[in-house]
Amino acid sequence: MHAYRSHTCADLTSANVGETVRLSGWVNRIRDHGGILFIDLRDHYGITQVLCDPDSPVFEDVEKVRSEWCIRIDGEVKARDASLVNPKLPTGEIEVFVRDIEVLGAAEELPLIVFGDQEYPEETRLRYRYLDLRREAMQRNMTLRSDVVSSIRKRMWDSGFREYQTPIITASSPEGARDFLVPSRLHPGKFYALPQAPQQFKQLIMVSGFDKYFQIAPCFRDEDPRADRSPTDFYQLDMEMSFVSQQDVFDTIQPVMQGVFEEFGGGRKVDTDWPQISYRDAALWYGTDKPDLRNPIKMQVVSEHFRGSGFAIFAKLLEQDGTEIRAIPAPKGGSRKFCDRMNAFAQKEGLPGMGYIFWRDGENGMEAAGPLAKNIGPERTEAIRQQLDLGVGDAAFFLGGKPSSFETIAGKARVVIGNELGLTEQDRFAFAWIVDFPMYEADEETGKVDFSHNPFSMPQGGIEALNGDPLYVLGYQYDLACNGYELVSGAIRNHKPEIMFKAFELAGYGEDEVRKRFGGMVNAFRFGAPPHGGCAAGIDRMVMLLADTANIREVIMFPMNQRAEDLMMNAPSDPTSDQLMELGLRVLPKED
Numbered sequence: 001m002h003a004y005r006s007h008t009c010a011d012l013t014s015a016n017v018g019e020t021v022r023l024s025g026w027v028n029r030i031r032d033h034g035g036i037l038f039i040d041l042r043d044h045y046g047i048t049q050v051l052c053d054p055d056s057p058v059f060e061d062v063e064k065v066r067s068e069w070c071i072r073i074d075g076e077v078k079a080r081d082a083s084l085v086n087p088k089l090p091t092g093e094i095e096v097f098v099r100d101i102e103v104l105g106a107a108e109e110l111p112l113i114v115f116g117d118q119e120y121p122e123e124t125r126l127r128y129r130y131l132d133l134r135r136e137a138m139q140r141n142m143t144l145r146s147d148v149v150s151s152i153r154k155r156m157w158d159s160g161f162r163e164y165q166t167p168i169i170t171a172s173s174p175e176g177a178r179d180f181l182v183p184s185r186l187h188p189g190k191f192y193a194l195p196q197a198p199q200q201f202k203q204l205i206m207v208s209g210f211d212k213y214f215q216i217a218p219c220f221r222d223e224d225p226r227a228d229r230s231p232t233d234f235y236q237l238d239m240e241m242s243f244v245s246q247q248d249v250f251d252t253i254q255p256v257m258q259g260v261f262e263e264f265g266g267g268r269k270v271d272t273d274w275p276q277i278s279y280r281d282a283a284l285w286y287g288t289d290k291p292d293l294r295n296p297i298k299m300q301v302v303s304e305h306f307r308g309s310g311f312a313i314f315a316k317l318l319e320q321d322g323t324e325i326r327a328i329p330a331p332k333g334g335s336r337k338f339c340d341r342m343n344a345f346a347q348k349e350g351l352p353g354m355g356y357i358f359w360r361d362g363e364n365g366m367e368a369a370g371p372l373a374k375n376i377g378p379e380r381t382e383a384i385r386q387q388l389d390l391g392v393g394d395a396a397f398f399l400g401g402k403p404s405s406f407e408t409i410a411g412k413a414r415v416v417i418g419n420e421l422g423l424t425e426q427d428r429f430a431f432a433w434i435v436d437f438p439m440y441e442a443d444e445e446t447g448k449v450d451f452s453h454n455p456f457s458m459p460q461g462g463i464e465a466l467n468g469d470p471l472y473v474l475g476y477q478y479d480l481a482c483n484g485y486e487l488v489s490g491a492i493r494n495h496k497p498e499i500m501f502k503a504f505e506l507a508g509y510g511e512d513e514v515r516k517r518f519g520g521m522v523n524a525f526r527f528g529a530p531p532h533g534g535c536a537a538g539i540d541r542m543v544m545l546l547a548d549t550a551n552i553r554e555v556i557m558f559p560m561n562q563r564a565e566d567l568m569m570n571a572p573s574d575p576t577s578d579q580l581m582e583l584g585l586r587v588l589p590k591e592d
Contacts, residue, residue, distance in 0.1 A: 004072055004104075010046025014093045016077045021096060023048060024072040024104065026134065027065055029115050037062055038095075040115075041073065044139065048091045050075060052098040061101050068114055068134070070105035073098050122553070127567040129558055141555050145543045148264055149216055152237055152539075155256045161212040161239065166201035168194065168218070172517075178222035180232075188584040194220035194233075197536060199456060200521050202240040203493055206532040207524045214239040216539065222564075227551050228485060228541060231564040240534035246476050246492050249533050250274075250433060253488065257480070257537065261429050264546045269428040274480075278436040283403070284326075287411020289437075292484035293430035295418035299410060302327045302398070305384050311375040314355070317400050325400040326410060329388045330417045333395040334358035338420070339370065342397055345416055349409045351399070357381060358395035366392050404444070415484070429482055429545070436460070437477040440470040440506060450507050453477045456500075456521075457491035458533075463499045470506045476533070487542060490535025497525045 004024040012021065025043035032038075036053045039062070050073055052062040065071060075096040086092030111127075112120045114134045125132040132138055153163070172179045172193040179193040195201075197219050205213045217238040225231035237256075241249065254274060261270045275293075282289050285298040303325045306314040317323050333339070339356040346354035357370045368381040388396055397413060399406040418424040439459055441452035449470050457475040459465045465473050480488035494500045500522065504514045515522055543555040553559040560566055580586060 001074075008045040009041055009043040009048040010090050012048055012077055012091050012094050012096070014079055017079045017094060019077050020074065020099075021077055022072065022074050023050070023096065025070070026114075027067050027069045027071060030065065030067065039065065041071070046090055048094075048096060049086075049089075050096040050098050056098055058098060058101045061103075062098055065101075065103070066107065068107040068110055068131070069103060070107075072102040072104055074100040123561060123567060126553075126559065126561050129568050133557070138554075141543070141547045141549070142557055144264060144547055145539070145555055145557075148260060148543055148546065149235075149539060151260055151263055152256065153216065155259055156214045156237070156239070159212075159252060159256065161214040162210070163215055164205060164210065164213050165215060166195070166198040166205075166217065170195050170201075180220045180222055183583045183585055185583055196221050197236070198238050199454075200518065202238060202534065203456065203495075203521060203532065204524055206240055206242045206493075207495075207527070207529045211242050212240075213534075217536075225560070225562045225564060228544065230540060230552060230556060230559060231562075232560050235539040237537040237539060238534075239536070240532060242530040242532045244492075244531070244533050246435070246478060246533065249490060249492075249535055250276075250478075253480075253535055253537070257431070257488070257542075260542065261546065265429060266546075266548075267427075271428070271430050274431045274433055276433045276435050279434055279438065280436065282432075282434050283407055287407045287409075287414055288484075289434050289479060290481040290484060290486045291411075291432060291434075292415065292418075292424065293432050293481075294426070294428050294483060295414065295424040297329055297331075297414050297418055297423065299326050299328050299414060300388060301325070302384055302387065305380045305387075306376065306398075306400075309376040309380055311355075311372055314398070314400050322402050323400065324403065325398055326403075326406075327384065327388055328397040328399070328410060328414055328417060329390055330395040330397060330421060331390065331423065332393055332421045333417060334360055334393040335395075336369070339395055339397075341420075342413065342417065345413060346399075346409065349412065351406070351409060354413065355398040356395055357384065357398075359385060359390060359392050361392055370395075372398065431480060431482050431487075434479045434481055435477075436474045437479075438471065439473040439475040439477075439503070442471060448508065454489075454491050455504065455507070456493050458494045459499070459503060463496075463502055466499070466502045466506060473506075478535070480535075480537075483545060485541050485545065486538075487545075488535050488537045490533065492531070492533035495525055495529040495531055497522055500525070 001022050006022045009023055009025050023041055025041045028040040028042035028047060030037065030039050036051060039050045040047050041050050052059050075098045077094050077096055080093060080095055110131065112124055112131055114131060133142065169182060169192045177196055179196065182192040182194065184190045184192060198215060198217050202213055215238045217236055218233055219236055220233045223229060223231055241252065258270055258272065279289055282291055287299065301324050303318055306325050307318050309315050314325050335358065339358055342356065343353045355372045357368050357373045359366055359368055373381045384396065390396060399410050437453050439452065439457065440449050442449050453475060454477060457477045460474045460476055476492035478490055479486050494503060501511050501514060540552050540556060544552050547555050549555065
């Protein structure tokens with residue numbers, strides 16, 4: 001017999017009754033029923049109930065066992081009484097009577113309990129992650145992640161792609177976040193960077209003549225943590241194709257993504273029609289470039305109904321350039337109580353409040369209620385109702401000013417309204433391509449123009465488009481949104497040096513600087529670069545949605561905490577004096 005097990009803890013069935021078996025695993029739970037000890041023995045595959053009574057030669061040894069001890073047992077498989085069968089377990093028809101036991105690894109007092117659904121502070125869970133990972137939900141999440149990655153790889157190979165690896169130690173590149181720098185011992189005073197993405201390398205792979213590339217790529221970005229973002233590193237499905245248009249990329253990646261969500265979505269509906277929405281329309285309708293289309297609410301501009309109206313706040317606001325009034329329809333939200341709740345929400349978000357109108361039955365039929373209705377009068381109120389296609393029992397909320405000042409809050413309000421009124425459809429994955437991103441944005445304080453998205457994207461219209469106002473230039477850039485999260489980001493690349501120089505010039509980068517920072521790619525483009533494009537899909541976020549959790553750390557094996565610390569491995573840590581000396585570095589003390 002094998003030294004540790006003849007079967008896993010998920011293998012045994014009634015067909016094994018009478019056999020002598022060997023199992024190894026962890027003590028999940030111990031129960032003492034009048035001198036008979038029952039142990040749920042757990043391994044990665046499942047649970048088997050083992051029992052021991054005073055007739056067993058190792059009863060005294062079994063009595064000493066505690067939760068999470070790692071043990072090996074030998075015993076005889078017995079059938080459970082019909083009344084004691086557990087249909088929830090694959091091994092629920094049998095139990096194993098213990099004849100021998102070996103303690104493989106005793107456990108000290110546990111800082112967190114593995115069995116059950118007890119909640120523990122995240123700091124505790126991350127400090128003792130190896131215990132946290134023993135829990136059923138975490139085992140399920142990590143298995144799901146592994147299966148998703150395996151499925152992605154197979155689907156990409158089946159689509160004609162090959163997997164190639166790109167360097168982990170490279171040069172700094174502007175990808176929209178801070179680099180992690182690595183000092184060079186052989187070149188004192190110089191630094192490598194961990195790649196924020198394999199962006200330049202995958203483009204060079206296209207120049208090298210490899211038509212279709214993909215990689216499950218680690219990416220490193222020194223970012224502020226969020227619930228849906230790791231502060232240090234993450235993995236993405238990275239892909240690139242030659243001789244393609246934007247639509248070709250969409251047609252290639254959709255079957256992969258859709259297939260993964262259908263395979264692992266647990267029966268939830270997966271939309272097959274993925275609309276293409278311009279960035280401008282997404283901001284207007286949803287207040288975000290990653291809309292949740294399970295929520296049917298679309299915001300609308302209603303400025304004309306307030307221009308010159310009796311509601312002085314909005315009327316005066318509209319006299320200023322660049323301002324507008326937007327309405328958020330709220331079907332079934334037509335009660336003063338709900339409207340007051342939404343007004344309080346706006347105040348928590350830092351606004352004075354949020355105007356509203358709601359429609360109800362009155363003595364003479366449907367009537368509009370609320371402060372706004374009284375100020376603008378029945379004709380304007382009726383025009384708003386008709387534009388928004390609302391009726392009795394419905395409401396609308398209003399925000400005004402320059403869109404940049406209220407758009408984000410309007411988007412949050414739309415989400416809250418959809419959830420609270422039960423309008424947002426659950427158990428569904430709704431996808432949308434967000435397209436036509438602006439290439440550039442201007443700093444509101446300084447007016448300085450910089451890239452708003454990927455700097456290596458091809459501008460729509462080519463070099464001619466770069467001769468006018470840069471803020472009106474659109475790029476062949478696109479994101480895929482799903483249920484309020486950005487899952488995919490990509491672009492058709494700028495493969496012509498003259499267009500690249502001009503594009504960077506508008507963002508304040510001279511030709512010399514571009515050659516210095518991106519010399520490898522610029523030089524490569526001089527030697528017959530093909531048109532190419534691609535995208536990257538976030539593995540962590542995909543699994544987060546499939547696992548139905550809102551915290552990305554629930555689907556990463558060993559994540560950092562909110563302060564980008566690894567409490568288990570004590571990272572980041574202080575370097576030794578010898579290490580600093582070898583690298584020619586000195587750590588300056590913090591200023592008080």
